[in-house]
Amino acid sequence: MSVELYKCCPGICPLCHPFLVTIILGLRIVTMSSGITPIILDVDGDVRLCIPGKRNEEASSDQKDNSGAGSVGSSDGGTEVELVVSSKVLCVVSPVFKAMLKGYFKEATELSKMTALSQQYTLKLHEDDPEAATIMFALFHHEHDHIPSAPSTRCLEELAFFCDKYQCTHVMKHCGTNWLRDPKYNRSKHNLKRWDVEIVRLCRCLVFSYVFDLAEDFTRFAWSILLSHKGPICGPDTAAKLLIDHPLLRHEIARRLDAKRFELCQIYHAALMNPMTRDWKSLSGGCVRAGKAVGDYLKWLRHLEILEHDLEFSSHSFWHLLDKPLSGSDTPISTEHYPCVIYGCPCRSDIKTPNNLDLRTPLRAAIHRIQFHEPDVLCLDCIKTNERSTMDETCRIMHSFKGRALSDTKVLGR
Template sequence: MATRLENHGHPPGTTVMDKNGDVLFELGSEDLTAHLLVSSKVLSLASSVFSAMFTHGFSEGEGLSSKSPRVIPLPDDDPPAMALLCHILHFRTSSIPMERDIAALAELAILCDKYDCAGPVKPWGLLWTAEWLPHAGSEGFEKLLFVTYGLDLPEAFAKVTKALVDNHPGPLKFDASPGYEMLPDGLTDEIESKRNDLLKSLLRAFDATITPFVAASNVICIRQVVGLFYYNLSTVGLWPLSKKLDEIPVPEIKQKVSQLVAPVPTCTNRVYCICTKGYTVVSDIKRILQEKIDDAINNTTGLCLDCVRAGRGSGEHQSCRLSHT
């Protein structure tokens, strides 16, 4: 419930966003409390939720005055995230950090979703997420899904979902994470479906590379090539193939493939034998496999934020901000 601050002073430790502020946010609960002196006008311009709170009949909006700021408790909001949000909305750029950790970004995104004010935060969101996008293997990276969704960053959202497809074996679990509830139903299933499609493409890449030799396995040296191919997969930790592909992030799969030794048969006929003529030169097996793997990875894209919000498949897009081509 909102109360009136009866004197002209502010509680100790109050962060003044606007010296003429007419609202005093009270953050936290019990022993951990912070205060922010803010402008209802500024917040109303930035947020439809704050606008309704301050102007459309909510009790908090009655009789707002800078001479006697109204105290509004916000016990459920993360204090550092709310302070950062208010710094941004009040254009206090000197107080805005150039870097933010993923957990802090997730808390900020939750507030932007709650108060419908992602627009003014977008430029900062682009700056902060760009720092983390190259670190898909970092602990907590999956929280960037909340961040890019809550801050409405379509390009970053596509990159994050692509990175999760490539780097997150197994199911995504967010049930206990703050912010999970803002994500639409089925989003994690769609990411896992993309991951499964990529795994199928990677399996086809391995199969397509060795199939020409399997088809000619009536030749003794080619039998050796086929056997050595699968043996070498085992030596680099890629066997059994389907199980390992399911367990290993894509960058690690590529790294293991780079360690493969090209199978060399014990053939003495270097002129007419199929191991050096015909379908594929044996020494090219590794290169061809790497090219097919790269094609499979590059043909797998992230998700379109506009399509996700609209609840439609990526092939049904109308006027998405991010090109599907």
Template sequence: MSKSGGNAEVVAKRGDVILQSGQDGVGEGVRNILVSSVVLGLASPVFAAMFDGRFSEGQNLSPASPRTVPLPDDDPESIIMICKIAHMQTAELPLKLAATVLSKIALCCNKYDCANVVRSWAIIWIGALLEDLEAADFEKMPLATHLLELPREFFRVSQRLVRDPTAILSVTKATDGHEFLPLEVFEYLLLRQISYQRRITTAFASIVTGLEFCAASKQALSTFIFGLRRNDLWPVNQCSVLVIKSKLRAVPESPPLYASCTTPNCACKSVARYTKATLIAELDKIYDAVDGICLDCVRQKVLGEQKRECRVPHAMREATVYP
């Protein structure tokens, strides 16, 4: 990025304001960003009020002598990225962001009421995070999608947190020290995640226990359980069906329980199924049954906002109506 005024990063070449974001000794330290007050005013009603002449920050603005505006409490990188998008300087923007970075941008957008500016880019960034099952701090995404006014992404994020978790949801990390979404929303997600994990455990238990009818069936089940253990699938310690299924590929399919049984009328002959295929089918049912949460229902029922038409339809199980 080019420089101006010694150490100001240029977002607008004829800018009349230098935003001084951050604090010395904190994170990245102070970053100076040369911007246009007109562009920021169009992007944010907060900046529009700041620069309309009623306050000192908006008086005698001129590209010849840009006025410095301190923003010590704001994350410098978030302010820079918001300014770049507002000024249409997007050529160097990354197509992927860490969840923590996106969360900070969402908080800045909420502060300056400029979510409209970054919404299109946020959809790209959230889409990339949704594809990354190992994304760190993904718990921050419900708050981010709420602040950025993205109901479909909120649905997908809440769905992903339940059915593709890398760990049990951390409510402390998810709230990020803020109260924009009530604690009960995250507790609801956590309870759904725990229930989902129990269903996975039950699916495994139903496959590997209670079917020991004879020596042949015991041998078939023992072989399958050994394959699960060898691939770290038994006892069940995974949270994601997708991860479990990827590991199941390495587990050999056992023959039906009755395959080598020579006992006439043995109960094993009533279970004419392949163990691995049955387990995968059950896991698919559990996975497909998980829905996302409707952001508009959350806002109406929990935040007390005025009733509006839900932007994610509830028909055909496309979204869970928040209880």
């Protein structure tokens, strides 16, 4: 045996380095240790997984904040890890691993040979992310010390790829639901200065909730993307490119979200222009009362920086459009503040109109209507069943669509 050892590994003494070289005579399989301390997920494990990581993966755009004990892997997915796992567990949780390790593939043949020799079988997973794979295999083996409390959004996306590839989304569903409740993933309103980075984070969370069939979280993150994005979601300057061509998502999701944003823009724009398009009776009598009030209203809009001729509000996010008009002074903008000296002027009938008591009322009312549109933004069940769940009334999220295409849906609240 020593002769075979020196032939295969010259210069290495098997007595001094018993764990560095393993020679199986007859099969002549040589396994060189990479110097990486393996993570033991099963003390009796018969498979040693080597996950080199993706060396050419671009750096993550967000900082990791893994607070769970024993979390491994780097933020760019390039650190190699080794895991000792049980092939029986893998076959139970994943039909892909079952076919690979118990079927007629090369891996199954090699595993049976190594098992007969009471040796661990080394399996390399070149295409998988080390951090995501470690979390999943730890979850398979109920080793919760290696599961972080709040992974990065990049890791969430990699987990979606992993579980979709190995068909084990059911294992992650409960854990994923708890993760997405963390405030870390729900801070978009307070991160408007880095809105482009925030959109990428929200898109990754949307992918995660879509793959793991988390209907409530899917709607919530879709709504956050709609509110945080500046301009059209499917436009040339979109920050949500991840949604448009993501391999795990249906391509219509970005289009539906963009159509919903445009619908809300129409509601907002109509309310914004209401004082200027209203039929003022006093204008026909030479009274300037209404003109002065509308002038004050336009000054208020300019002060808020929301007076736009662009119907799509390309330079604004809805967070800005919804928050600004509700803040500031409560002093009403009304024709009542300006005296009229024309005898019998019809402006008196204008003042009696409720909306004329404050010209900001239509816009603020529209804002309150828009805020109730969250359940209607996107329904995961409708998307996956092509609206059939709405007709059958089986949607997990209650919303207003009655089996109609989004582009045909009339403006709500009118």
